[in-house]
Each structure stands twice: as C-alpha cells, then as structure tokens.
Amino acid sequence: MSMINLNGIYIIWLREMKTFIRAKSRVVGMLMMPILLLGFLGSGFGGAMLPGIPEGVGYLQYLVPGMVGLTMIFTSMFAGMSVLWDRQFGFLKEIMVTPVSRVSIVIGRILGGTTTAVIQGIGILVISLFLGFNVSSAPGFIISIAFMALISVAFIGMGLAIASKLKDMQGFGLIMNFLIFPLLFLSGAIFPVNNLPAVVSYIAYLNPLTYGIDGMRASLIGVSSMPIAIDILALFAFCVIMVFAGAYLFEKSESV
Numbered sequence: 001m002s003m004i005n006l007n008g009i010y011i012i013w014l015r016e017m018k019t020f021i022r023a024k025s026r027v028v029g030m031l032m033m034p035i036l037l038l039g040f041l042g043s044g045f046g047g048a049m050l051p052g053i054p055e056g057v058g059y060l061q062y063l064v065p066g067m068v069g070l071t072m073i074f075t076s077m078f079a080g081m082s083v084l085w086d087r088q089f090g091f092l093k094e095i096m097v098t099p100v101s102r103v104s105i106v107i108g109r110i111l112g113g114t115t116t117a118v119i120q121g122i123g124i125l126v127i128s129l130f131l132g133f134n135v136s137s138a139p140g141f142i143i144s145i146a147f148m149a150l151i152s153v154a155f156i157g158m159g160l161a162i163a164s165k166l167k168d169m170q171g172f173g174l175i176m177n178f179l180i181f182p183l184l185f186l187s188g189a190i191f192p193v194n195n196l197p198a199v200v201s202y203i204a205y206l207n208p209l210t211y212g213i214d215g216m217r218a219s220l221i222g223v224s225s226m227p228i229a230i231d232i233l234a235l236f237a238f239c240v241i242m243v244f245a246g247a248y249l250f251e252k253s254e255s256v
Contacts, residue, residue, distance in 0.1 A: 008100030009108040016112025019082070020119075027120065030075055034067035034124055038131060041190070052192030054223050062223075064128045065144070065216035066189030068121045069209055072151040073183060075120055077176050079113035080159025083250070084169045102251040110156050110243065117152040118145060125220075136222045143219035150235045151212040157242030164249040183209050193225065208238035 020027065041063055053062050086092040095105060122145070125133075135141050159176075166172050184190070186200070187209040193201050204210055215231035218224035224231070 004107065005100050005104040008098070008104040009111065011100070012095075012105055012108025013112040013115070016079075016082075016109060017115060020112075020116040030071065030078075031120060031123065033074070034070050035127060037070070037190075038063060038067050038124075038128060052195045057221065057223055058132075060128075060132055061134065061221050062217070063190065064125070064133045065220050066187070066213050067128070068124050068144075068148065068216060069151060069187065069189050069213040070184055071121050071124050072117050072148055072212070073155050073180055073209060075117040076113055076152045076155035077159040077180060079109065079117075079156045080161075080163035080176075081169055081172055082109070083160060083163040084166065084172055087167075088169070103247060106160065106247045106250050109160065110153055110246075113156040114149055114152040117156075118148045121145075121148040135220055140219040140222070144216045147212055147215045147219065147231075147235070150232075150239050151209065154208060154212075154235065154239040154242045157239070157244075157246035160246035161242065161249045164246070164253040183207055186210070187213050188225070189213050208235055211235045211238075 038060075041059070053059065083092065086095075096102075125135075125141075125144075129135075162175055163172055166175075186193075186196075186204040186207050188204065189209070193204040193210060196204060211226070211231040211234040214224045214226055215228055215235065218228045218231065
C-alpha cells in the first residue's frame with residue numbers, strides 16, 4: 001500500500017496554489033459565466049415568483065447557490081486537465097520518479113483544487129452580496145463552505161478519473177462540456193427540479209450536484225427541497241466513491 005507523504009502533499013498543494021495565483025486570466029474566465037448569469041437572470045427575474053420556488057424567496061436568492069455550484073463544478077472538473085498538461089510537458093514523469101507516492105500526489109492535487117475552487121466560490125458569494133443577495137446566518141455561511149468543499153473534492157476526483165483514461169486535452173474538454181451542462185441543468189441550479197417532467201426529475205435526483213446545491217440553499221437562505229442530512233450523506237457518499245476512483249485510476253494509469 002502506498003504511504004502518504006505529508007511533505008509531498010504540501011508541495012503538490014503549493015504548486016496548485018501558485019498556478020492558480022499566476023493564471024489570472026483562467027480564474028477570470030471561470031468566474032465570468034456565473035457572474036453573467038447572476039447579472040442577467042438575477043436582475044431579469046429578480047422580482048418574479050417562479051413555480052417551485054418557495055413564496056417569499058426572490059429569484060436572486062434562489063439562483064446564487066446554484067451559481068456557486070456552477071463555479072465549483074467548472075473549476076473542479078477542469079482540475080483534471082492539469083494532469084494532462086503535466087503529462088504532456090513531462091512534469092508528471094518527473095514527479096513520478098521522486099519518493100512521493102501516487103496517493104500523496106492525488107491528495108495534493110485534490111486539496112489544491114478544492115482550495116482554489118472554494119476561494120472562487122466565496123468570491124461569487126461576495127459579488128452576489130453587492131447584487132442584493134442576503135445570507136441567512138454566519139453559521140449557515142460556514143456550512144455552505146463545507147458543501148463547496150465536498151462538491152469540489154467529488155468532482156476533482158471525477159476529473160482525475162477521466163483524465164487518467166485520456167491522453168489528449170481536446171478529448172478531455174469535449175467530455176467535460178458533455179458532462180457539465182447536463183449536470184448543471186438537472187441539479188436545480190437555475191430552476192427547481194420539481195418543475196421538470198416526472199421522468200427527468202427522477203434522473204435529477206441521481207445527480208450528486210443536486211444535493212450539493214440543495215445543501216447550500218439550506219445553509220445560505222434556509223430553504224431546501226430535501227433534509228440537509230440527506231444532502232450531506234448523498235454528497236459525501238459520492239465524494240468517497242469519486243476520490244477512490246480517481247486515486248485508483250490515476251495510480252493504475254501512471255504505473256504502466
């Protein structure tokens with residue numbers, strides 16, 4: 001069994017953070033879509049009472065947790081692209097010949113990606129405050145960060161699993177776009193899942209992002225379609241599965 005190297009984990013995490021700080025254009029690009037959706041949809045439907053949204057909850061209040069979820073999934077799943085980038089330019093091979101175990105490399109990447117994703121999610125929340133969004137309580141804000149972290153860890157694991165089976169960045173980008181938008185629209189991020197046709201709504205409840213966004217709504221605005229305990233358990237279970245899948249496939253792919 002591979003040993004966990006804390007110093008190696010820290011080095012990988014630090015590299016991810018330095019890459020994040022230097023890649024300002026990438027960060028801006030990741031944040032643009034949720035900000036634009038908040039601006040256009042939030043202002044356009046701000047005073048509307050849409051079916052499925054609890055009475056007294058404005059559309060902006062409903063939309064913000066969904067846009068935070070969008071930021072998490074975009075940032076997290078594309079973290080897998082860094083594996084392909086490092087493999088293409090030989091950096092991954094250099095890491096592999098060091099004493100740092102593959103498990104430590106995976107953990108470092110997941111922690112680094114989660115840190116950067118949560119920072120961006122908090123950034124979206126801060127921007128939304130200037131647009132009129134209200135957080136229900138300080139403890140709720142802290143709980144929402146925990147949901148952000150769970151979403152990030154889960155989808156970084158998925159991104160690593162997919163990247164471990166691919167050799168080119170173009171194919172990875174196509175698969176990510178194919179996955180991200182169905183996951184987004186079937187998560188209740190933009191409109192309530194209850195408004196979907198019955199068959200489609202059942203599929204939506206198989207979507208782990210549904211539980212992450214619902215949990216963030218519960219913590220940020222005090223409104224949810226499911227008990228928060230179910231949101232936590234479902235998201236945590238998916239998180240564990242994806243982390244193990246990502247670690248297993250990464251170790252297997254880089255050992256050949």
